[in-house]
Each structure stands twice: as structure tokens, then as C-alpha cells.
Amino acid sequence: MRKRPAAADPPTLTTDALAALNRSGLSRRDFVKGAGVLIVGFSVARASRILASGPAAAQNLGVSGDQLDSWIAIGDDGRVIAYTGKCELGQGLYTAQTQLIAEELAVPFDHVTLIQCDTALTPDQGTTSGSQSHPANFNTSNLAQAGATAREALLRLAAERLQVPVEQLTVENGVISVRTDPSRSVGYGALVGGKKFSLQLDSGAKRKHPSEWRVLGKAVPRSEIPALVAGRFEFVHNVRVPGMLHGRVVRPPVVGATLVSVDERSVGDLPGLVKVVVKNDFVGVVAEKPWQAIQATRKLACKWSSGLGLPSHGDFHEQLRHQTPTRDTLVVDSKDVDETLARAASVLSATYRYPYQMHGSVGSSCAVADVQGRKATIWSATQAVHPLRQTAAMILGVSPQEVRIIFKMGSGCYGINGADTVSYDAALLSQAVGRAVRVQLTRRDEMAWENYGYAYVIDQRVGVDTQGRILAWDHEAWYPTLGSRPRSGTPGNVVTGFLAGFKPAVFTPRMPAPDPRGAYRNRSNAAPSYVAGCVGGRCGGTGTVKSERVLTHNVRSPFFTGPLRSPSRLQNTFAHESVMDEVAAQVGADPVAFRLDHLSDPRLIEVLKAVAQKANWDTRPSPRQGIARSGVAAGRGIACVLYEGDNGYCALATQVEVDQDTGAVAVKRLVAGMDCGPISNPDGLRNQIEGGTLQGMSRALLEEVTWDEEKVTSVDWQTYASLPLGFEVPEMETILINRADVEAMGAGETTITLAAAAIGNAIFDATGARIREVPFTRERVKEALASRAAQSSGG
Amino acid sequence: MSAITLTVNGRSHTLDVDLTTPLLYVLSDDLELRGPKFGCGLAQCGACTVIAGGRAIRSCVTPVGTMDAADIITLEGLGTAEKPHPIQRAFIDEQATQCGFCLSGVILTAKALLDENPKATDEQMRQAMSTVLCRCFAHVRMLRAIKRYAREAGV
Secondary structure, three states: OOOOOOOOOOOOOOHHHHHHHHHHOOOHHHHHHOOOEEEEEOOHHHHHHHHHOHHHHHHHHHOOOOOOOEEEEEEOOOOEEEEEOOOOOOOOHHHHHHHHHHHHHOOOHHHEEEEEOEOOOOOOOOOOOOOOHHHHHOOOOHHHHHHHHHHHHHHHHHHHHHOOOHHHEEEEOOEEEEOOEEEEEEEHHHHHOOOEEEEEOOOOOOOOOHHHOOOOOOOOOOOOHHHHHOOOOOOHHHOOOOOOEEEEEEOOOOOOOOEEEEEHHHHOOOOOEEEEEEEOOEEEEEEOOHHHHHHHHHHOEEEEOOOOOOOOOOOHHHHHHHOOOOEEEEEEEOOOHHHHHHOOOEEEEEEEEEOOEOOOOOOOOEEEEEEEOOEEEEEEOOOOHHHHHHHHHHHHOOOHHHEEEEEOOOOOOOEOOOHHHHHHHHHHHHHHHOOOEEEEOOHHHHHHHOOEEOOEEEEEEEEEOOOOOEEEEEEEEEEEEOOOOOOOOOHHHOHHHHHOOOOOOOOOOEOOOOOOOOOOOOOOOOOOOOEOOEEOOEEOOOEOEOEEEEEEEEEEOOOOEOOEOOOOHHHHHHHHHHHHHHHHHHOOOOHHHHHHHOEOOHHHHHHHHHHHHHOOOOOOOOOOOOOOOOOEEEEEEEEEEEHHHOOOEEEEEEEEEEEOOOOOEEEEEEEEEEEOOOOOOHHHHHHHHHHHHHHHHHHHHOOOOOEOOOOEOOOOOOOOOOOOOOOOOOEEEEEEOOOOOOOOOOOOOOHHHHHHHHHHHHHHHHHOOOOOEOOOOHHHHHHHHHHHHHHHHHO | OEEEEEEEOOEEEEEEEOOOOEHHHHHHHHOOOOOOOOOOOOOOOOOOEEEEOOEEEEHHHOEHHHHOOOEEEOHHHOOOOOOOOHHHHHHHHOOOOOOOOOHHHHHHHHHHHHHHOOOOOHHHHHHHOOOOOOOOOOHHHHHHHHHHHHHHHOO
16 A cells, blocks of 8 residues: 555644754644643633543644634643744744743743744734734733733642742742742642643733833844844745645736637646646646746747736826726715815815835745645745635635645735735645645736735815814825735635636725714724814814815726735825925924824824924924025925824934935935834834835835836836835934833834825925825926926916 | 756755756755745845855856856855854844845845955945845844944954
């Protein structure tokens, strides 16, 4: 009988993961099989069932389809393993979560093994995105609460063992001792002993107060960095499975083309070619070596239909306004905006435009899949392992219980890059050949078909009274979408799923928009910071303007779209913080003072003031006086926001120099401030602020997806620009406002939200020219400077 | 397919490969090295950088057949996580990365320049880095780490 190679013993762990577990001396399976363990999960019943069913069930944990719900396990040697559904994407979350567990359990940082994002091992926490990991795992639920639950349980066990009340115990380095007599002590391992404890997450367990923190709140160096700088880190790109083959895909040449035929004879003589794979409009090849697969895709003769044709790039934003059908949403509507604007002393109207932009990961997306019969294992850099399990199962036509998704870090993603789509590519190719297949996209395939960040056109009308106070704010926006993150039932939300025959999520028109109901939500900062945000008589905004209307129109996009770092929040905030500056200039007010006059939220006020102070803000109206009409002009700009209305207070001050002869903008100084509650790791937070702000600067100055009549033309780094390491990096300062007695908020997507507005406002301050369209290319700057000249000579 | 001998990180390897294969694939797939990475395949981003004959080159567009007898150093050829090279040490000390995918381009391009010219000016460094991309934009820390290395090791 042929011996089946370890398919039943699933190809579950890569060499590195195995090594890591071996080093820790434990695995979850070992825990469950082992002599003693304390597990904290969602429900006692489920954990007990797993424990009771013994080693066999434990062996199958990875493929049995059990909803995994355990957060922490402590072995009888005192070691701690924690399980999280929020993954390391380069943002430092692995380290911060390890700190969190070490803190709550009072064990050294290196005694904690964190297992992240594996559908066979970790809880379903949806997607690692939207600056939601801190709110989810660092407050009073999930991972943090599991830590507190375990500590309190261990203290109770120790109180029994040592015959003293819990209040008299203290815990350090995994050892619980009597405060007044440290010689009476017991370690976690001894407490667990040979027994099995299964605890339910206790919502009443008390988290440690930040004033007691010893590990959390400190600038602990990131766990991955030594391996990263030494070229030893195992990215998803480095996953190697025995017998693995290499695949490549062939995407349609133009948007909307469908496959007519494939002539396999065109590659018949290529060495190493294993198979040409076709499924509906999905085409790929599998070969022994990557170079062979590349040559095969170049040579493969495919006949495609003509495309759908694309709207012209030049007036795309204007077309959005007239596109039907639309899905309309009223975020707020005080029902008096038109009347209030009619009686305002003056009304400023302005339109802002934002292009499609891309995630543009520096490494093109990659995945490895091993599909054997009806079982599949996929190593993926997805932000969403459990959702991907569902949709990959649909792609493969197998049960989700038979699919395991193992997260391996990819190149920084900043939202939905190609990680999900390439996971489908690898899965389809592996299924076709019955062997493990690795796929990495070409640069062109990554860029031409990813889910772009949304284009926007936004009309703003802001009315002021005779005292220069804002009376009413009217915001109307149009933005196109197609697809998004694949969710249950929508693998067609990304290109591979679409080509393989699945439709993107259905677009449901809604006209007119229903009145806002329920609690106020600012819906991706569609509502500006300066409105009161009142729905049903209750106000949840951060500002004072009571006459408010925010209306958005979602329309169909010709390209796939999806969340790109600060999705919609960035576009909306660019328009809000720019027009706020325009109004301040119109009434002759200082931009910081004018903002403060219209804010009501004390934390937003504080972060704005702190940044202005650090930036030595020169209090006066913009633009500055005595601007020469040529040569280099310098100016300063400001912007602030409460990200998503409830998830991170931030402000950003910029200093720029504008070469008025060439239109070149040089950002000289950035001062960013952040209040996201109690800070888990100040250095990690600074790293996020610095990177996010500069990424926002690159997006503001350079980045724009372009296309011709039938296809995207931004397909490499010459046709889609990104600020390289070699540009003149501005001086960068960060201010962290650390607050102990509030909930943890997000920080990953905060300051990027402000960069375009703060830079645009500084350009205006320097030159008197307002640029209302991103990116601020030299041409656009020169155009704005020229129109400034025309205005002043005409009026 | 033809036989070729490559010297990579001080070790000699004899391989039977198609000589038109870009060096990157031989390093990452035949030799299973993790330092050099495929970013664009067009010599535009730097992720595939290795040092050959003292110069930083883009292995994604360099046919392996041209590398016979060359001395190739990849990111893992500098040092290990436990015993990092001084420039790697500087990146650890400054926590100068986020996802880290671009590090071969950043570290090896800077090292090759500073090896050749320890007193390289800011402008020369900018020139060398003009086609090195980091999309996490950890620029502030990376440039600080490079300066730290130049200061501490270059003098």
C-alpha cells in the first residue's frame, strides 16, 4: 500500500513555526494532550468538550471545524501561550499584544508565546484593519480580559494553596507570594500542577491600571526586527513546502475582457511546464521553477474579447456627479441648512477632488496553497484569515471546515492589497495539479488589478455670520466602489474571484437617502469635526455647528476598490480641513484659533493646541503677508481630526516651501500629535505616526492611478510614483498624549488622514494659492499659482 | 540548462540552471535565501538588492549567467539576528523598519555606498537611495540608522 505522505498530518506548520513551537516547548495540541493546563476561553462548555475528548480530538483541532475560542493557555511549567486573531502587519502589534499578556499575567515578556491568525488555532476576530486592534484587544474584552481572567483565577488558586486572602498576595515573574512573607510563594506552573482548568472569560475580572504597568506602556523593541534586518524572517514569500511548484497567472489585457480561447500548444515545448489551468476567465500556469512559469505566461497564446471601455480620465470626477444609479446616505441633516445658508453673511463654496490611489505594496503579493483532495491549507498574508477561509472554500468548492488559512506576514499592505486575490490564485492552481503551489504576482498584475482606494469629488458649502462664526455646513460627496474585502459569499470582490466566475457584492441603489436614525455615526469622517453631529436630538460630533447636512452618493466604479489606509476618512478630511482653512482665511482668522472656536471636544482641542505649541505656531491669518510672486515661498499649515469620530485624536502641523517657478513642493517640517488613550508601546506608536504621516505626504504629492480608454496605465513605479528613500525627508516630531483612565483607541490610520490637508493649507499660507485636487503635482501647483495671479489682476 | 558556480555569502554552490534566469530566483528558490526579495522585477524598487563585486546590484534583472565567479553577498551574508553586522545593529537600535520587506535594498545600497565612500554626503546618499522604496515610509528611522552606522563604524 502506498504510504500517504503526511497529508493527514496536515502540512500545518512551516519550518519556522515548528521551530518556534519547539523552542517554546509547547503547542496548543500539547497543552490539550498534556498533563496540566489552564485555559481561558469564551465558554466553559466548549473548552471542556475539547479537554474531555482527549488526544484524538485535539489532534484534529486544526481540521475539525471547531470554532476556536480560547485566548490563553498556561502550562504546568508556567509557560504562557496566547492566541490572537489580530495579526502583525509591520505595525508592531505582535509585540504590543505580547506585552499585554506579559503585563496582565505578570510574567516576563519572553515567557509569552503568541500565536496569531491561524484558522486552526486562533479565535475569529474578523479582519485586522481600521485601527481596530487596540479597541478590540486592549480594553475590557477579548485578549486583555482573558489575561485579567487568568491572573485572578491563579490568585484564587494561590489563596487556597497558601491559606491567605487574595488581597494579601502579590505576583511577580509568574510567582505569587504573600506580601508580608515572600518566602510563602507558589509559581503558576505548580498551581496548574497536573490538573486541567477551563475558565470562561470573566467580564468582571479587573485589568491592571496603567499606573501599575511594567511591561505594557514601555518601548519594548519589536520581536521581529532582528530577524528582519538579518534577512532571516519568514515572510509568506519565503514559505517552502516539500514538493512545491510555482504558478503564475495571466490577467486580461484590458478591463472587462473575457477569455475566448487558450492555445496550450503555444507552450507545449517549454521545459518544466506542469499544467495550464483555465477556469472561466481565470488563466494560470504551473511549472517546476518560477522562471519557467514566467516564461510560460509570457508565451501562452490567449485570445480575449475586447474590453468594456473606460470613462475618460480627464473629467472622471465630473462624471461621478452625474452617474446613476446611486446609493445615498444622509449622515446628519438638521433640515435647516438651505435656509441658514440663505441668511448667512457669506457662503464659501468649494469642490475638492481625490484620485484613485493604490496600496502598492513594495513586494508584490504572494501565497502558497496546498490543496489535497477536499482539504486545503493556504499560507496567506491576508488581514482576515477566518473570512478568507469561507471564501477560499467557495472558490475551491469544498467545505470551509476543510480549509485552513495560516497567516504569514507579507509586504506591508495598508489595506486590501493583493493578499486575498493571490491566495485564490494559489488555491486554484494547487487544486488543478494536486500539489502545493506558490504564486507571486507580477508588478503589473499587482498594480493593474488591485482594489484601489476610492476616488472622491466633494462639494462643500460653509456659511458664516457677520462675526465670522460658522452658521451652517453642507457637504455632498460622490465616490465609486466595486468589490471590497471578500466576505462570506463574495469572493468576486477581488479580481481572481471575479475571473473564476463569482460576482462582486451586489450594488443596491437607494434614492433618496433615508433620514438619519439611531445613534450618530460620522461614517468615515463624512461629517466634519466642526459640526455638532445631532441625530434624533442627541449630538455626538466634536464641533459646535448645529445647522448641518452631510449627504453621500456611492456609485459604481469601473475598477475594483477597497479599504486603503484611512479609507474615505482621508478623502473626507482633506475636503473638511481644507475648506475650514479657506473659511478662516475668508474671515481673516488664524487657522488654529478658528478651529478651536468651532470645536467642542476637549481631547481634540488639547491635541490641536499641543501640536500648535510644539510647532511654534505663528498666530495670524493665512496667507502670510507680502508674498513675492516668484521664487521660493514658505508657509505653515494645520489639520486635526478625531479619526472615525471615536477612534484616535490627532493633529498635524506642516511647514513647506513652494518653488513658485517650478511648482515643486518641499515639506520641511512635520509635527504630529496623537491621543489614543493609554499607550501600549510609545516607540511603536511613534513609528506608526512617522510612517503614516510620510505615506500621507507621498499620497498628497505624487500618487494617482491613471488609465486610458481600456486599461489601467499605472503598472509600475515609473507610472505610479512613490517618494523613495532618497527624497529630502522633513524634520519630524511626534507628541504623544498618554491617558490612563480612558479606553485604548486606534493609531495606525490616524495621522495619514491629515497629511494632504495640512500640506495643502501650508501651500496656501505660503503662496495664497489653494489646491483643491490631490495629488499636488507641479502642474497643479503651477496652475493654482497662475489662477491666483489672474484673480488678483482681475479683482 | 547549464552548470554554474556561484559564490554566495562565502559559500560556493554549483547549480544546473537556465543561464538566462535572473539571479534573484536562483538565490531565493534554488538556494532558499530569504534576504533578496521580488518586489517589481524591473529594477525600480530595490527589494532584490545584493552586493556583487562590492557594488549594490538588482538581482531581479541580472541573468545568473553573468555572475560566474562573482562574490555575492545577500542581507543574510552580513550577520545574523544574534550577531548582526554593525549596520544591521544600527537598524535594530533605531527600530528602523515596519514590515521590513524592503530592507535588502535599504541596507545593502547604503552599505555599498559607505564601504566605497565612508564620508558620503547627504546628497550622495540621496542619490544612491533615489530608487529604493519603502512603502511603510519608515524613512525617518532608516536614514537615522544609516547615519548612526556611518558615524559609529565608518570612522
